[in-house]
Amino acid sequence: MATHKLLLLPGDGIGPEVMAEVKRLIAWMNAHGLGTFETEEGLVGGASYDADKVAITDATMAKALACDAVIFGAVGGPKWASVPYEARPEAGLLRLRKDLKLYANLRPAICYPALADASSLKREVVDGLDIMIVRELTGGVYFGEPKVIQDLGDGQKRAIDTQVYDTFEIERIGRVAFELARKRNNKVASFEKRNVMKSGVLWNEVMTALHAREFPDVTLEHVLADAGGMQMVRWPKQFDVIVTDNLFGDLLSDIAAMLTGSLGMLPSASLGDVDPATGTRKAMYEPVHGSAPDITGKGVANPIAMFASFAMALRYSFGLAKEADFVEQAIANTLNAGIRTADIKAEGCKVVGTREMGDAVISEVARLAGA
Known part of the structure; x- marks a missing residue:
């Protein structure tokens, strides 16, 4: 061995x-x-x-x-x-x-039947929940440059964080999500903010192209991240695999934790x-x-x-x-x-x-x- x-x-x-x-x-x-x-x-x-x-x-x-x-x-x-x-x-x-x-x-966010009543949501909303959040982890706003706080004088400061994604970063995280979905319920929901963020526009374009090129057998849904957060609380069992960027993944995975009853789970x-x-x-x-x-x-x-x-x-x-x-x-x-x-x-x-x-x-x- x-x-x-x-x-x-x-x-x-x-x-x-x-x-x-x-x-x-x-x-x-x-x-x-x-x-x-x-x-x-x-x-x-x-x-x-x-x-x-x-x-x-x-x-x-x-x-x-x-x-x-x-x-x-x-x-x-x-x-x-x-x-x-x-x-x-x-x-x-x-x-x-x-x-x-x-x-x-x-x-993974799994709600064990024995813990369904420990969630802050109703039992019927979370009982049997089994979703997988795939979060991009080494790009995005947590690592983008410039990342500084500037002194503007007169008691004013400016904080700058930069959201940066390249095509290859989106492709490789998307590929992980699609491959996982093939072993689960064959559904991927891609969360981004293409309505207000250029990185979201690129994310959407790359995921769409990757899906058509390599994973046409998997169902792909595009979801605005804020609406997706609401849907996760309203009816989380509609999702199978969720793929998203570093920032949104950080937030959404903590929401998912409470669906299961405790961050300790x-x-x-x-x-x-x-x-x-x-x-x-x-x-x-x-x-x-x-x-x-x-x-x-x-x-x-x-x-x-x-x-x-x-x-x-x-x-x-x-x-x-x-x-x-x-x-x-x-x-x-x-x-x-x-x-x-x-x-x-x-x-x-x-x-x-x-x-x-x-x-x-x-x-x-x-x-x-x-x-």
């Missing part, structure tokens, strides 16, 4: 707490023949700034480039609110995405191109929930998104589909058994902490695997 090298970057806030549960799962899988994983840990975000005055060191970045997949926790918090902009915790995450060329961010995968020589690709997997400084250290964080992110690593980086199925089914079965962390608690359910939820999921993986 091939050995898979993982770089674990727990980060800040609840990142180390939820990462600890995945480390236990990895150790269990190693011990029971469900994979062979070598792990190494590093600092990122505020933890890295405290140690080295940068959000990620060159040495840690080198480890990220050399490993098979990065498993990432969370970064940020009020403790680092006043650090220099270039050293802010989030800069470590952005550098990882940029240097690893992780241009495709996959964010949403995993993500960030993928690069497949190397034709090796068949492998750079990848990073992380929960969407952030560092949650308000509950850090209390032992109540929900580790499910971290488990689900690792399941995505098993599926997309290592081809371990059966093992990924075990983890994902274990999550569903644990929820069906009425076990909840505080963020998804419901009447009649057993509320547990981070460690206890980890115990429950790993125990269920063991049962499913017959180990």
Whole structure:
């Protein structure tokens, strides 16, 4: 069995707490023949700034480039609110995405039937929800230049952020979305703002041409991003795969998180191109929930998104589909058994902490695997 090298970057806030549960799962899988994983840990975000005055060191970045997949926790918090902009915790995450060329961010939003009542929307709107948001991750307004704050004098300043997309960037993220749709319900909704943004005009043109040229069998719908956000709240089950730019993807994926009942439920995968020589690709997997400084250290964080992110690593980086199925089914079965962390608690359910939820999921993986 091939050995898979993982770089674990727990980060800040609840990142180390939820990462600890995945480390236990990895150790269990190693011990029971469900994979062979070598792990190494590093600092990122505020933890890295405290140690080295940068959000990620060159040495840690080198480890990220050399490993098979990065498993990432969370970064940020009020403790680092006043650090220099270039050293802010989030800069470590952005550098990882940029240097690893992780241009495709996959964010599944699945509402487990057991959690339908935890959503802020009506049960019938979200029960059975299963959509995939494909977010372009290395272009757009977050990386475009110029990006400056100018002093205009007389107490006035001007802030400039630049939205930039080239044809190839739109094509490659569109191709990811179409290929995913072929394995799902064969529908893609492309979100942009062509009515007011030139980048939206180009996005629309490129997606239309790509669809006609390579994916005519897939249904393509063009949606203005603001109207799409409204539709996601009104009737999200109309969508299958949503593809959009960096900024809109950031906003819409957080909306999707709340459709599922909690930010603690949403995993993500960030993928690069497949190397034709090796068949492998750079990848990073992380929960969407952030560092949650308000509950850090209390032992109540929900580790499910971290488990689900690792399941995505098993599926997309290592081809371990059966093992990924075990983890994902274990999550569903644990929820069906009425076990909840505080963020998804419901009447009649057993509320547990981070460690206890980890115990429950790993125990269920063991049962499913017959180990």
